[in-house]
Amino acid sequence: MTVPSRGKVIISCAVTGAIHTPSMSPYLPITADDITRQAIDAAAAGAAILHLHARDPRDGRPSADPELFLQFLPRIKAATEAVINITTGGGLGMTVEQRMAAAVRVRPELASLNMGSINFGLFPLLERRQSFQYDWEPAYLEMTRDFIFRNTFKDIATILHTLGEECGTRFEFECYDVGHLYNLAHFVEHGLIKPPLFIQTIYGILGGIGSDPENLVHMRRIANKLFGDAYHWSILATGRHQLPLVTMGAVMGGSVRVGLEDSLYLEKGRLAKSNAEQVMRIRSILEGLSLSIASPAETREMLALKGSANVGF
Numbered sequence: 001m002t003v004p005s006r007g008k009v010i011i012s013c014a015v016t017g018a019i020h021t022p023s024m025s026p027y028l029p030i031t032a033d034d035i036t037r038q039a040i041d042a043a044a045a046g047a048a049i050l051h052l053h054a055r056d057p058r059d060g061r062p063s064a065d066p067e068l069f070l071q072f073l074p075r076i077k078a079a080t081e082a083v084i085n086i087t088t089g090g091g092l093g094m095t096v097e098q099r100m101a102a103a104v105r106v107r108p109e110l111a112s113l114n115m116g117s118i119n120f121g122l123f124p125l126l127e128r129r130q131s132f133q134y135d136w137e138p139a140y141l142e143m144t145r146d147f148i149f150r151n152t153f154k155d156i157a158t159i160l161h162t163l164g165e166e167c168g169t170r171f172e173f174e175c176y177d178v179g180h181l182y183n184l185a186h187f188v189e190h191g192l193i194k195p196p197l198f199i200q201t202i203y204g205i206l207g208g209i210g211s212d213p214e215n216l217v218h219m220r221r222i223a224n225k226l227f228g229d230a231y232h233w234s235i236l237a238t239g240r241h242q243l244p245l246v247t248m249g250a251v252m253g254g255s256v257r258v259g260l261e262d263s264l265y266l267e268k269g270r271l272a273k274s275n276a277e278q279v280m281r282i283r284s285i286l287e288g289l290s291l292s293i294a295s296p297a298e299t300r301e302m303l304a305l306k307g308s309a310n311v312g313f
Contacts, residue, residue, distance in 0.1 A: 048296045081295075
């Protein structure tokens, strides 16, 4: 198979996620108004894809409640052309049914799909804080010391059928390690997933592959071996590795993901005050390297999405 040719770079922005807790940054969007405003600003800054989770506005706890998603999804859709990408990862400790609930309800163009079960260790974050606003925060981080983020072959097949076949949603395939690429290849071989694939390789979660340049090169090499020119590649790196690794990936022909889900910082010692700040920073870097940024319309064409007129919100 041939190596995918360089195209335009898709910028994804993961607006709030389910990893960081409210005490870690005053800029982490929690309420529907916060998520709406930051998502719209990130799209205006150049993000073609907005990856969205929901949180309980009372204490910032990750939530799978479709009603919370519906408080911000229509407003974001009305104000932007961006592709809206709904999580099926949800929050740690949720069942697969809970994690799918919002996406099944709103039938988005794109949804994330984690391609394997892994240890998902957030407990080292406890070492960085002496106090928390809410009791749930330290308990949530501590429980990951004895936690497996479950995504079995049956779970993946269920999501592919329920959300993919029945709702027409396509997927951002999240691969936290090399084995996840082979899991994806298994489903492609058996006809349950059809190209073009959108593969997000993820670096820096404790339990997944580390944030080393050698690992970036290795994941790219294996993806090329398995999928040839049938995929679009994107890179996500956590914490301080975010900008260096995604920039390296973009130079190698990939797209990029930034956002407060993945890193709370704009640079060393400086919290990002918004998702848009991170989008503007990576866009400036990419354009300085003479790389072209994909528009939402170009992104839809690249990923063969069904279009925003065909979603359920």
